[in-house]
Amino acid sequence: QKEVEQNSGPLSVPEGAIASLNCTYSDRGSQSFFWYRQYSGKSPELIMSIYSNGDKEDGRFTAQLNKASQYVSLLIRDSQPSDSATYLCAVIGQGSNYQLIWGAGTKLIIKP
Amino acid sequence: DAGVTQSPTHLIKTRGQQVTLRCSPISGHKSVSWYQQVLGQGPQFIFQYYEKEERGRGNFPDRFSARQFPNYSSELNVNALLLGDSALYLCASSSTGNTIYFGEGSWLTVV
Numbered sequence: 001q002k003e004v005e006q007n008s009g010p011l012s013v014p015e016g017a018i019a020s021l022n023c024t025y026s027d028r029g030s031q032s033f034f035w036y037r038q039y040s041g042k043s044p045e046l047i048m049s050i051y052s053n054g055d056k057e058d059g060r061f062t063a064q065l066n067k068a069s070q071y072v073s074l075l076i077r078d079s080q081p082s083d084s085a086t087y088l089c090a091v092i093g094q095g096s097n098y099q100l101i102w103g104a105g106t107k108l109i110i111k112p
Numbered sequence: 113d114a115g116v117t118q119s120p121t122h123l124i125k126t127r128g129q130q131v132t133l134r135c136s137p138i139s140g141h142k143s144v145s146w147y148q149q150v151l152g153q154g155p156q157f158i159f160q161y162y163e164k165e166e167r168g169r170g171n172f173p174d175r176f177s178a179r180q181f182p183n184y185s186s187e188l189n190v191n192a193l194l195l196g197d198s199a200l201y202l203c204a205s206s207s208t209g210n211t212i213y214f215g216e217g218s219w220l221t222v223v
Binding site for chain 2: 042045099100101102104105
């Protein structure tokens with residue numbers, strides 16, 4: 001059973017601080033990794049994708065991938081109240097034809 | 113260009129009824145996938161279609177079925193609805209590469 005694990009939270013972070021979200025996955029052959037943001041009552045919105053080991057930065061967001069340890073993380077710098085949402089980690093396993101395996105999500109709360 | 117469009121956005125059905133959900137992918141995208149998201153959980157993969165052929169099926173009962181049309185739009189059908197089928201149903205489209213785009217979803221409530 002291929003699994004993606006996330007801490008459900010809630011994770012509470014002061015405004016302006018760095019929020020750190022983590023995700024582990026079980027399929028060592030996984031190739032593609034995604035972070036989605038989901039506001040209450042809305043569909044998931046793609047924030048970051050990462051495919052190779054290391055860091056990938058996009059504005060205030062940085063995704064980090066470590067395939068040897070089978071974890072992927074998302075850092076949000078200068079956190080804003082509008083970043084309050086559930087963050088979902090999703091993985092495409094080896095040979096799975098774009099089928100996403102999802103974590104249950106971490107609820108992030110940014111306190112003003 | 114329009115994104116992934118789904119209809120209806122919200123619907124209420126009674127236990128035992130049948131429902132059809134519709135999805136139009138982004139223009140040029142030939143792959144459509146369906147996911148079910150129960151409140152408080154991550155989405156679960158239901159089906160994937162590519163060029164009108166089923167490419168994958170998740171762990172869902174035979175009450176769930178889907179198809180893809182020549183214009184690459186898709187329908188998800190659920191028969192004999194149960195209370196537990198209440199969820200957000202997400203359609204995703206993709207082209208070459210791994211970027212997957214989601215529609216706004218269809219909220220199904222079974223009473």
